[in-house]
Amino acid sequence: MDLSAINPVLLIASLMVAATPLLLAAIGELVVEKSGVLNLGVEGMMIIGAIAGFAITVESGSPFLGFIASAIAGALLSLLFVLLTQYAQANQVASGLALTLFGLGLSALLGQGYVGVKPPQMGKLDLPVLSDLPVVGPILFSHDPILYFAIALTAGVWAVLKYTRAGLILRAVGENHEAAHALGYKVLKIRIMAIMFGGACAGMGGAYISLIRVPQWTEGMTAGIGWIALALVVFASWKPWRALLGAYLFGGVTVVQLNLQAAGVAIPVEYLAMSPYLITILVLVILSADKSSAPASLGKNFHASR
Amino acid sequence: MNVPLLSLQGLTKAYPGVVANDTVSFDIGEGEVHALLGENGAGKSTLVKMIYGLVKPDSGQMLLKGQPYAPAEPRQARADGIAMVFQHFSLFDALNVSENIALGMENPPPMGDLASRIREVSETYGLPLDPFRTVGELSAGERQRVEIIRCLLQDPKLLIMDEPTSVLTPQEVDILFETLRKLQAEGTSILYISHKLEEIRALCDHATVLRLGKNVGECIPQDTSARDMAELMVGSTLHTPERADRDFGDIALDISGLSVPAPSAFGTALRNVHLTVRKGEVLGIGGVAGNGQDELLGVLSGETPTAADAVKLNGAPIGRLGPVARRRLGVLAAPEERLGHAAAPDMSLTENAMLTASVRQNLEKNGFLKWGEAENFAEQVIEAFDVRTPGPANAARSLSGGNLQKFVIGREVLQKPDVLVVNQPTWGVDASAAADIRQSLLDLAAGGCAVVCISQDLDELMEIADNFAALNEGRLSAPRPTKGLTVDEIGLMMGGAHGMEVAHV
Numbered sequence: 001m002d003l004s005a006i007n008p009v010l011l012i013a014s015l016m017v018a019a020t021p022l023l024l025a026a027i028g029e030l031v032v033e034k035s036g037v038l039n040l041g042v043e044g045m046m047i048i049g050a051i052a053g054f055a056i057t058v059e060s061g062s063p064f065l066g067f068i069a070s071a072i073a074g075a076l077l078s079l080l081f082v083l084l085t086q087y088a089q090a091n092q093v094a095s096g097l098a099l100t101l102f103g104l105g106l107s108a109l110l111g112q113g114y115v116g117v118k119p120p121q122m123g124k125l126d127l128p129v130l131s132d133l134p135v136v137g138p139i140l141f142s143h144d145p146i147l148y149f150a151i152a153l154t155a156g157v158w159a160v161l162k163y164t165r166a167g168l169i170l171r172a173v174g175e176n177h178e179a180a181h182a183l184g185y186k187v188l189k190i191r192i193m194a195i196m197f198g199g200a201c202a203g204m205g206g207a208y209i210s211l212i213r214v215p216q217w218t219e220g221m222t223a224g225i226g227w228i229a230l231a232l233v234v235f236a237s238w239k240p241w242r243a244l245l246g247a248y249l250f251g252g253v254t255v256v257q258l259n260l261q262a263a264g265v266a267i268p269v270e271y272l273a274m275s276p277y278l279i280t281i282l283v284l285v286i287l288s289a290d291k292s293s294a295p296a297s298l299g300k301n302f303h304a305s306r
Numbered sequence: 307m308n309v310p311l312l313s314l315q316g317l318t319k320a321y322p323g324v325v326a327n328d329t330v331s332f333d334i335g336e337g338e339v340h341a342l343l344g345e346n347g348a349g350k351s352t353l354v355k356m357i358y359g360l361v362k363p364d365s366g367q368m369l370l371k372g373q374p375y376a377p378a379e380p381r382q383a384r385a386d387g388i389a390m391v392f393q394h395f396s397l398f399d400a401l402n403v404s405e406n407i408a409l410g411m412e413n414p415p416p417m418g419d420l421a422s423r424i425r426e427v428s429e430t431y432g433l434p435l436d437p438f439r440t441v442g443e444l445s446a447g448e449r450q451r452v453e454i455i456r457c458l459l460q461d462p463k464l465l466i467m468d469e470p471t472s473v474l475t476p477q478e479v480d481i482l483f484e485t486l487r488k489l490q491a492e493g494t495s496i497l498y499i500s501h502k503l504e505e506i507r508a509l510c511d512h513a514t515v516l517r518l519g520k521n522v523g524e525c526i527p528q529d530t531s532a533r534d535m536a537e538l539m540v541g542s543t544l545h546t547p548e549r550a551d552r553d554f555g556d557i558a559l560d561i562s563g564l565s566v567p568a569p570s571a572f573g574t575a576l577r578n579v580h581l582t583v584r585k586g587e588v589l590g591i592g593g594v595a596g597n598g599q600d601e602l603l604g605v606l607s608g609e610t611p612t613a614a615d616a617v618k619l620n621g622a623p624i625g626r627l628g629p630v631a632r633r634r635l636g637v638l639a640a641p642e643e644r645l646g647h648a649a650a651p652d653m654s655l656t657e658n659a660m661l662t663a664s665v666r667q668n669l670e671k672n673g674f675l676k677w678g679e680a681e682n683f684a685e686q687v688i689e690a691f692d693v694r695t696p697g698p699a700n701a702a703r704s705l706s707g708g709n710l711q712k713f714v715i716g717r718e719v720l721q722k723p724d725v726l727v728v729n730q731p732t733w734g735v736d737a738s739a740a741a742d743i744r745q746s747l748l749d750l751a752a753g754g755c756a757v758v759c760i761s762q763d764l765d766e767l768m769e770i771a772d773n774f775a776a777l778n779e780g781r782l783s784a785p786r787p788t789k790g791l792t793v794d795e796i797g798l799m800m801g802g803a804h805g806m807e808v809a810h811v
Contacts, residue, residue, distance in 0.1 A: 165414070172398050172409050179396035182360070183410055184380040296399060 006259045012252075013138045016147060017213055019251025021046070021205040021222075023150045025229035026236070026243045027157055028201025033233055034161065035194035036174035036297035040096025041081055042202050043226025044103025049074040049203025050210040051107040054119055054217045063122035067146060067207050074203020075196045077103060082192050089301050104220060114217040122146070122212060144212055146204070151244070153201070158240040170194060174295035177302045187302050202226065228277070235284030237293045242284070250280040309372045311336045311495045312357070312464055316366035319352055326352040328519040329366065334464065339486065339496045341506040341527060344516035345539055345736030350499050353516070354466050357497070358390045359383040384412060389457035390466040391450070399442035403452055406441055410456040427458050431485045446595055447478045454485070465489065466497045471505060475594055476764065476797040483509055501737070502765070503532035517541055540738045554772075555585030558756035559606075559637075559725050560618040566601060566610060568780075574598040576605065579782045581775065583725070583756040588747065589785060590771025591760040593800050598780040599729055599760050600642065606727040606758065607639030608632040619725065633665045636724030640714050642733065642760075644707060648714040651703040655695065658702050659684040659717055666721045683720070691716035691742065708735040712743065719746050726750060729760040744770050764796060776800045 025042050032039050052073030057066030077099065084095040122144045125131065131141040161167040170190060173180045177187045209225070210217055228250065236242035253276040261272055310333035319327045326349045334340045344350045355361040357368065359377030368375045370386060377383040380390075397406050404421050408414035415423065421437035428435040433451040441452060450470060457465055467486075471479045486496055486509065498510055506513060507527045515523045515538045523538050561581045568575040576598050583589045593599060604610040605617065607629050614623040619635055629639070641647040649658045660680040664670045669680045684698035691712040695705050702710055715731050731747065732740035748770055751757050760777075761767055767774055768788055775785040776799035783799045 165408070168401075168405055168408060171401065172405075175398040175400050176396075179398060180409075182380070182392065182396045184384075185409075293400070 006263060009135050009138050011255055011259060013142070015248065015252040015255040016139075016143065017251075018254050019247040020147050020150050021208045021213060022225055022229055022232065022250055023154065023244055023247035024205035024208060025202045025226055026232045026247055027150070027154055027240060028198035028205070029229055030233045030236070030238055030240060030243055031157060031161075031170070031201075032194050032198035033298055034174045034238060034295055035170050035191045036177055036295050036300065036302075037085070037191050037195055038092045038096065038299040039078070039081055039099070039195060039198060040093060040230065041078070041099025041103065042198075042229050043222055043224065044100035045074040045077050045199050045202035046103075046206030046209075046222045046226045047107040047220070048077050048103045049206030050222060051111045051114070051206075051217065052203065053207025054114055054210040055110065057119045057211055058114060058117055061120050063120060063211055066119070066211055067204055070203040070207030071200035072203070074199040074201070074206070076199070077203075078195050078199025081199075082195050085301065086188055086192060086195075089303065092299050092301065100226070108219045111217050111219065115219075117217065119211055119215055121215065146208055146212065154240050154244045161240070171295070174297055177297045177300070181302070191302075202229075205229070228280070231281065232284065234294075235281060238295065239293070246280055246284050249283060250276050253279045310334060310369075311338075311371060312375070313369040313372075314353075314357075314366070315369065317353065317356060317363045317368070318365045319349075319356060319361060319363050325519050327356070327363070330516065330519070330521050331366075332514045332521060332524065334495050334497060335512075336463075336495055337490055337493045338512060339490055339498055339510045341510035341513035342497060342499045342516065343503075343506065343513055343535060343539055345738070348516040348539070348736075349519040350516055351468070352519075354390065354468060354497065354499065357383070357464075358388060358466060381412065384410075384460060387461070387463035388466065389460055389462035389464070390468070391453045391457060391470055392468060397441050397449055397452060400440065402438050402440050403435055403444075404437040406452055407437075407456045407459065411460060423459060424455060427455055431455075431458065431488065432481055433485060447474050450474070450482075454482075458489075462494060464495045464497060466499075468499045469501065470498075471500065471502060475800050476793050479505070503527075503535050504765070506535070507532060515539055536737045540736070552586050552752055554587045555754060556620070557582050558585045558620060559583045559758070560621070561605075561616060562618075564605065564612060564616040566605060566612060569601065569604070569610065574601055574780045576601050577780045579780075581758075581782060581785065583758055585724075585754045585756055586751050587773065588751045588757040588759060588771045590767030590774045590788065591758065591777055591782070592762065592764055592767055592774060592796060593777035595762055597777045598782075599777060601780070602777065602782075603639060603641055603727060603729045603760060606637070606725075607641070608637070630665060633662070633721075636666075637727070638662075638666075638718045638721055638723035638725070639727040640718045640729065640731065642729035644710050644714060645703065649702040649710060652701055654701055655688070655693075655698040655705075655713060656681045656684045658713075659687065659698070662717060663721055684717075687713055687716040687720055690720060691746075692739065707733075708739060711735050712739055715743050715746070719750060723750070723755055725756045725758070727758045727760070730762065731759060732761075732763065732766060740766070764793070774799075 025046055029039065029042050049070035053066040053070030056069035057063045081095055081099050084090040085092050124142055124144050127141050131137045161171065169185055173185060173187050173190045181187050206222055209222060214221060232243055232246045236246050257272040257275050261269055312334045315331050316329045317327050318329055330353060342350050352361060356363050359380045359382055375386065377386065404417055404424055407424060408420060414420055424435060424437040433455060435448065435451050435455060441449060470482065474482065490496060500506055510527045513525050513527045513535065514521060517539060525535065559582065561579055564576060564579040566576040574597060581589065601610065605612055608627055609629060612625040614625040617625040619637060624632060624635065645651045650661065656677065660669055660675060663683055667683050669676050681698050687693065688695065688698060693713045694709050705713065711734060715728060718726060732743050735743065744766065747757050747759065759767065759771060771788050773785040774788045774791060776783045776796065778800060
């Protein structure tokens with residue numbers, strides 16, 4: 001056992017990378033749930049984003065285009081959910097599960113030609129002096145742009161929900177759609193936009209896995225991150241900064257346990273592998289003592305006629 | 307008088323199978339408090355929805371200050387100076403007061419300014435309110451203040467109020483009226499919808515009466531007796547429930563020292579409740595909603611088990627028994643919430659009759675259900691209580707609120723209970739049907755049944771109860787004979803005005 005082989009600076013830098021897909025998906029789902037819709041299809045939208053981003057990057061040679069494609073793909077798939085739940089009034093839980101199964105299957109089909117291909121890499125931030133600083137440089141100033149984007153998105157979502165009228169209306173729709181309708185707000189329109197935003201975020205989260213974290217395509221490579229994102233939103237009490245905290249905690253424990261495995265610690269691998277899930281959920285359960293923050297209309301379909 | 311503020315001319319709105327409004331015309335003058343009266347289903351709600359832009363009329367027109375007025379949606383109505391306080395509050399529990407108010411405004415000022423304007427307006431009109439409190443924590447009276455202030459901040463020309471006093475204590479009603487009179491003095495017109503005729507006589511300048519969607523008459527409430535107005539609404543002579551003088555028998559129901567913790571975060575704990583009801587007695591329990599009424603009903607019906615000795619029937623402990631066992635002993639209950647508590651919304655009336663009456667009416671044998679007899683029983687209820695529905699096979703949800711209420715009360719009354727507990731027995735029921743329900747409760751009592759009537763309608767309790775007690779924050783006051791009790795005394799028993807004050811200025 002050789003713990004000295006673990007470099008804390010690299011550890012922190014890599015935990016941020018490990019956390020980003022989860023953070024993107026969770027922030028998107030947070031907005032969806034704040035509008036009163038429960039979309040369990042996060043995993044499906046992520047994997048579709050992963051293959052769409054991967055394929056476009058390989059074909060065009062531009063990871064930037066790939067990320068845009070992944071967001072579009074995720075949003076398109078979420079439109080299927082919109083069709084089922086907002087127009088056909090189908091059950092949201094069943095529709096979300098269907099979306100995940102559909103996404104996993106479709107991505108496997110689309111990805112057949114891309115197994116074993118290596119995608120072009122996205123450039124990393126390289127600021128003249130700052131990126132070369134010891135410790136701070138690798139942690140803060142040497143990542144890919146998407147990682148910074150995810151943090152900025154968290155801040156943006158937090159600010160919009162807290163300080164703007166658009167955010168207030170979104171929360172109102174999620175809280176009591178009947179009352180929002182009576183006051184003259186367009187419940188369906190607002191929800192559809194929220195669902196598509198969630199789809200785009202999940203798609204980008206998926207592409208982050210296939211383009212940056214792992215850089216390759218394998219079937220089912222999102223490996224349950226979408227489900228963790230769903231749990232994260234609940235345990236984060238629908239608060240963006242807590243979602244960030246939870247995502248980084250999950251990323252951190254994932255990276256630490258991988259390092260511990262590599263260092264040959266005498267704990268069975270299975271325990272190490274389950275530790276990120278256990279610790280993240282445990283911490284967030286303790287944090288989420290105030291259950292009252294769940295949007296009151298969450299998961300309920302809305303009929304304008306009633 | 308010159309041009310009226312709002313003039314309705316021949317408004318008609320038909321829904322499949324029913325004409326909700328049939329060529330309704332009347333005028334509302336500037337600075338006038340206009341009452342809109344009518345039974346359930348008379349078309350009052352549809353009419354105000356048309357004025358507020360939620361529903362479009364099929365024909366007819368409205369004139370606002372002489373100009374044609376046809377709002378396509380509530381925003382437009384608000385922009386034209388029409389504001390509405392809803393019967394079922396349109397508030398968001400998880401948001402705070404100023405956020406709720408901002409959502410109801412077209413161009414809200416920044417939050418900081420809004421909060422200070424809320425404070426200003428709320429103090430001017432004697433409706434104190436903290437802009438940063440979460441609405442979910444507020445009492446019903448405070449929630450209504452939020453709705454009223456939301457309207458006032460937009461300087462409305464016409465304020466529509468749909469049954470605003472049903473959730474208030476008498477003192478709170480007085481203060482609300484002060485606020486409304488002050489608004490009236492400032493030139494705001496008010497369209498006031500209520501069942502409570504005495505209130506209308508105290509407040510309104512003019513009244514329009516609707517019956518079956520038609521305008522059947524107008525009157526000056528100050529010069530018309532409540533009885534005449536009620537008869538105009540109903541279209542026939544109204545009979546007042548008669549209370550025969552009777553002697554009470556032995557103590558039937560006895561609760562002593564009962565304390566129950568709150569069932570949920572938004573529930574109320576019952577604290578050291580004592581009550582006794584004798585055979586043939588009607589005990590009225592008043593109080594503002596949310597002070598433990600639902601919890602008390604749960605304890606009496608058997609939904610909430612208690613210590614065995616806390617609840618006694620004819621001296622025998624029944625605190626541990628569930629609802630079915632209590633029904634077998636003759637203790638029946640009809641809860642307040644019609645859809646989901648008193649009745650299963652998506653099940654037919656026959657099935658709903660089966661659910662509570664199977665024990666006492668012998669509707670099951672060896673675990674098999676006797677559907678034929680259940681249907682007969684449901685038909686009996688429909689017949690005896692004039693429930694308007696095509697038949698017992700219809701789903702409970704398809705009945706109007708008042709009709710379903712008649713069914714759920716009738717279903718218990720016809721089972722010949724020894725003890726009957728009802729919560730809000732005539733909630734949302736029109737005057738003549740309410741009189742029938744009250745009469746049936748009095749008839750039960752005359753036959754020796756002990757009746758506990760929990761209600762927020764004080765007139766109702768005065769009419770039928772022999773003794774009156776009030777629930778306030780889970781505590782039950784000592785019962786007092788209803789005879790000679792004044793409204794002020796009752797208000798104080800109910801906990802006074804909850805920190806309200808009369809309008810300044």
